[in-house]
Amino acid sequence: MMLGKKKKENMLTMKPVLKEEYRLETGSGEGLILVIPRTSWLERLSIRWLNQPDAIRVQLDDLGSFVLTYCNGKATVREIADGLEKVFGEKAKPVLPRLVQYLRIAETNSWIAMKPSTR
Numbered sequence: 001m002m003l004g005k006k007k008k009e010n011m012l013t014m015k016p017v018l019k020e021e022y023r024l025e026t027g028s029g030e031g032l033i034l035v036i037p038r039t040s041w042l043e044r045l046s047i048r049w050l051n052q053p054d055a056i057r058v059q060l061d062d063l064g065s066f067v068l069t070y071c072n073g074k075a076t077v078r079e080i081a082d083g084l085e086k087v088f089g090e091k092a093k094p095v096l097p098r099l100v101q102y103l104r105i106a107e108t109n110s111w112i113a114m115k116p117s118t119r
Contacts, residue, residue: 013117016080016103017073022111024060024068032065034058034111063092067102071112077103 018024027033036056038047046052060068066087070080081099084092092098106112 009116011100012076012078012081014077014114015073015075015117016071016077016106016112016114018068018071018112019110024065027059029059031060031062032068034060034068036111063088063098064102067099068106068111071106073115076117 021037021039023035024032025035034057036058038044038052038055043052047054063084066084067080070083075083077099081095084099085095103112103114107114
């Protein structure tokens with residue numbers, strides 16, 4: 001047994017989960033809107049005193065909407081990739097590199113958390 005070595009999880013078996021406090025809404029155009037509430041003390045002050053919006057709204061395209069809809073902790077990255085390819089076909093190509101990059105960006109922005117799959 002080697003100390004200090006972490007077992008790396010296979011990205012395809014990970015299950016992305018949208019943060020609980022965030023929600024998806026239907027928008028007026030194509031795709032969904034990701035609503036991110038502003039809850040830090042500084043944001044609450046700016047909302048109250050500077051009449052700032054109480055949430056950040058991010059307009060998603062149809063591919064991003066599809067991906068975040070399936071970030072429910074039940075679907076693996078592989079299953080999401082298969083769904084993208086099935087629904088969007090050529091529009092989603094190359095599926096895996098784009099999906100992995102999108103999920104990394106979403107995780108960096110704290111929109112999602114990646115959970116290891118339990119078998």
